[in-house]
């Protein structure tokens with residue numbers, strides 16, 4: 001595996017390759033990331049994984065500082081997977097050029113965008129920069145971050161003529177894998193697993209009870225907060241394609257975000 005830190009070196013290295021699969025990450029490589037890498041490798045394309053903890057997408061300074069980093073371990077995992085390129089740029093290099101700024105409109109300020117002010121603007125900013133550098137035809141992203149996937153499709157897929165390959169969420173003990181899970185105490189992992197199982201059941205029941213069940217969501221939210229001592233930001237059924245509040249006619253998902261041990265967890269079912 002070639003580890004490349006400068007944009008200049010990366011451009012030199014990949015300029016002749018047409019089908020490159022790009023897997024952007026913030027490191028702390030886990031089975032969720034690995035599933036994206038394998039999806040890229042299955043297409044027989046060379047794969048670039050980036051590891052860049054993007055400061056502009058953190059709306060709290062502490063969250064950025066505490067974000068788990070372990071580049072040595074990550075390199076070991078990626079080498080074993082026979083990834084061709086690891087791109088680990090530094091912040092100065094990524095942000096040195098002028099680039100378009102993204103602003104979300106009111107209708108997109110829902111779910112995480114409502115609670116993490118500026119987060120997706122930061123994600124779009126860095127993805128715009130990374131994709132300008134890498135110019136891959138195939139991008140691999142996880143459904144765990146469903147709203148992120150939705151916004152990247154909306155704002156960037158046309159500009160870069162990129163195919164966005166969305167990959168299913170990988171869970172262990174019902175909990176969606178996330179680099180942030182490393183910050184959870186054992187006790188909270190057990191709670192998170194119970195919460196996830198409960199939400200899976202809510203989704204299942206909604207198939208039969210539809211709107212009736214949706215009207216119970218507020219109660220479920222309060223129950224979860226009380227029973228597990230967590231702060232639930234949102235618990236909402238939304239349309240799978242438009243992310244509009246759901247009418248139970250089209251395909252829909254149950255979206256959740258909550259905080260436990262000061263760690264914010266999200267998932268969708």
Ligand code: AMP
Nearest residue numbers: 025026027032141142144145169170177
């Ligand atoms: P991150 O390193 O958390 O920024 O994630 C990098 C990419 O991996 C994003 O496209 C995520 O959606 C995806 N990802 C993270 N966790 C999972 C998971 N549990 N299952 C599938 N994809 C994931």
